[in-house]
Amino acid sequence: MTTLEPPADIIAITGFMGTGKTTVGQLLADRLGLSFVDTDALIEDASGRSIASIFAADGEERFRDLESRALHDALCPPRAVVSTGGGMLLREANVFALRSAGPIVCLTAAPETVLKRVATDTSRPLLQVEDPLARVQGLLSARESCYAQADIHISTDDRSPEEIVDAIIQALKADARGRWLAGGQAVIPLELPDHRYEITVGRNLLGRLGMLVPPREPGARAALISSEPIAALFADTVRSALAAAGWDVTVLAVPDGEHSKRLEVAGTLLGSLAHAGLDRASTVFAMGGGVVGDLAGFVAAVYMRGINLVHLPTSLLAQVDSSIGGKTAVDLDAGKNLVGAFHQPVAVVTDVATLETLPISELRSGLGEIIKHACCFDADMFELLEARRDEVIRRDPAVIEYLVARNCQIKAGIVEQDPHEKRLRAVLNYGHTVGHALERAAPEWALRHGQVVGTGIVAEARIAKWLGLADHATAVRQEALVEAYGLPNSVRNVDESLALQALERDKKIEGGRLRMPLVPAIGSFEIVEDVELELVRRALRSVIGEQATM
Ligand SMILES: NC(=O)c1ccc[n+]([C@@H]2O[C@H](COP(=O)([O-])OP(=O)(O)OC[C@H]3O[C@@H](n4cnc5c(N)ncnc54)[C@H](O)[C@@H]3O)[C@@H](O)[C@H]2O)c1
Ligand SMILES: [Zn+2]
Missing domain, CATH: 3.40.50.300 (P-loop containing nucleotide triphosphate hydrolases)
Incomplete structure (x- = not known):
């Protein structure tokens, strides 16, 4: 490792x-x-x-x-x-x-x-x-x-x-x-039974992209799928880096935002791939946040029954979470991510220098998932997040590179053990039972996903405490870290009854009980099989409105 x-x-x-x-x-x-x-x-x-x-x-x-x-x-x-x-x-x-x-x-x-x-x-x-x-x-x-x-x-x-x-x-x-101070890069292998690829994390990697991806096969072409603002920032760099390695690149940019994660948009992109002459040996490069990764990943998964995919994640959330694991999807009116496929990339190239232009709210959103990983898997990283908040927020290159690489390593390790999200991957849902309920009940775009994961962590840390699984201090430390990073420890613009209704629709409820990951001590987790729905309701209510109660 x-x-x-x-x-x-x-x-x-x-x-x-x-x-x-x-x-x-x-x-x-x-x-x-x-x-x-x-x-x-x-x-x-x-x-x-x-x-x-x-x-x-x-x-x-x-x-x-x-x-x-x-x-x-x-x-x-x-x-x-x-x-x-x-x-x-x-x-x-x-x-x-x-x-x-x-x-x-x-x-x-x-x-x-x-x-x-x-x-x-x-x-x-x-x-x-x-x-x-x-x-x-x-x-x-x-x-x-x-x-x-x-x-x-x-x-x-x-x-x-x-x-x-x-x-x-x-x-x-x-x-x-x-390595982090010297501007080095980390290579994290991800090994699945039938597929192996590497996640490369470092600074200014897009300019060297040609050397970091598998060599081009004869006749193969490349499509760079991105969103308009991200293409404006980095497409020229990627195009010339790939051209230097012999690739002919077609750039396809979709409008920014979740609204592009739709079948119609995927359909248009698929038509463009055919029009640009991409064959089975060709590659889709997905450059952007999680929206682009999911959309372009889905397109690569279904075009000619699946062609090569390379992720170039540019948001913190995409770098530490969505670009790893092979899940791709688009949304339907009936709900998010309802159409999709597992499609593993052939490489992930994570250039942390791209984070310099990321808005702070998006940085925080990625930090929600990072805090989740720290709570469940890595007490040392939790301590680093406590001690070096200012460096993280100001995107100190060495600290950010370490954090991104470490979180990729954590997520890759879980994906390796549970590639199709059968059981262990459930642990990645820490903070998400309450988080999703808040997300569904909030007015559209009022809360970024990672931010409500932060709120969800606060609520679910309380559940562990109420169950006697964790002590008071463990819950308090998680709440303090969430707050320290400017993530909401309670939300005001969410309707409590809507959030409770959203919770009741959780797929994991069986006979009034839920199976959910909880944190008994910082850096460890336990999947608890039978948490009473009533306790989760209480936790959810505790983070809605003014009264944040332990
Ligand atoms: N496939 C998975 O396993 C998985 C996991 C988690 C989330 N997701 C999906 O990911 C999506 C959310 O991803 P997201 O939070 O990255 O949202 P996003 O893709 O909408 O990106 C957030 C915003 O940041 C901007 N941005 C991204 N990189 C930037 C940069 N370097 N500089 C300036 N601006 C930049 C984007 O243009 C966008 O406006 C959701 O659709 C969610 O369903 C998928
Ligand atoms: Zn999440």
Whole structure:
């Protein structure tokens, strides 16, 4: 399984003297858009003395104390490249502090290189001896085990600072925590009994799309189905990226909004595919939010009994939810998603840079599903959402990339175990029993889906508490997180009797009882078979109107 860890706060650059820690560290920080801290400079600033004079007057031990303190200060401002003195890793506590903040990069060099680089520098306290080469060799071998503790080792012999930085970024992209700061991408495989595909998550992927999808078969054509506003934003990028890989692309844009998820629109698109000459080997690229994904997915599922589909999700909800799992559908007047098919894509390419233009209300909607995943599957992600709200809301690239990739991984894992939504996938309905009832009773478009999922989570967390399944604190934390992200913890513009009626129509009710997923503790779920309808009614009422009651 792909290892995905939250983004690092600090990239530490260490290594022996003369390996270029300061120059390289500064350059790396500039390239990654991070701030830069040099612990030696911090010590000199704080003490008003040079490192050489501290060494000469107070000795190495005293310097190492100052160094540990400087490290403590250096780790405080978030998101930095921190260059450390060459002896920083000599103390275990320093190694521990650096490692908990992110990957440690050690720059290496041959003793001769070191000597050549520092030959003219008289401020090097440790080299003021008769045979400096022997001294360098001795120090290097004494420090070998301490440098071995670094996560990444980069040789600096015969390399320019720029080349060294390139090599570091390359290595960071392969590191579970470093990759997000280095602009790397995550590849999440989804394996089904008869089909395997990959979800690629990263920044600025649309411009490289040609390299991220299966190669074009001879004669195959591409249709890029999107909505008008999304096509205006990204169709040119996609068209030229695909053209570079030999694809001939027909762009088909439908009006924005759920209203396009209709059979008539699907029919028109199908006609356009035939007119553009798409054959069985051709591919539909679905670029947009969940509406486009469902509509274009449905079209790809039925055209010539099914042709290749690639999802290019651009809303947060589509990235973490609807583009994964192969469900496609259009709506009827009688209800949403009543006509559809399972049709798995051949690839999903999720470019998180597209989220920069997403309206905040849509970002929140996606966050509803993310909070749902955190509640049921991942206590660490729940904590990250609590601690880094501001970064999430401002779409900090590293944090957003991690969140999207992690949520894709969670959803992909469930789809793998239950491809046709027989049983386990029911857990994805956490927050949705109450959420759907609110959604159906609300005036059209008054509430975005993910937002009512947030309200649903608040209500269903209460059910778990009333049943004695979860404690009070577990319910309170979920409610606080929903609120922290600006999702409604109660709704006012919903008619209570309409919402109760909508609830009664829930397909999952049997003999006055419901089967629903509940959260006994953050990061875990239990599918409870016989929740009394009356309890769900009470939870629903508790989130309608002014009185939000625990
Ligand atoms: N297939 C599934 O498994 C599944 C799961 C959940 C939801 N859905 C479906 O998904 C749909 C909802 O998806 P949605 O919330 O993405 O709605 P949506 O597709 O209508 O997108 C929401 C809005 O965001 C805009 N938008 C999207 N990406 C943007 C970007 N990068 N920059 C600027 N604006 C952008 C869209 O133009 C639209 O106005 C519903 O139809 C629902 O039924 C399907
Ligand atoms: Zn949902």
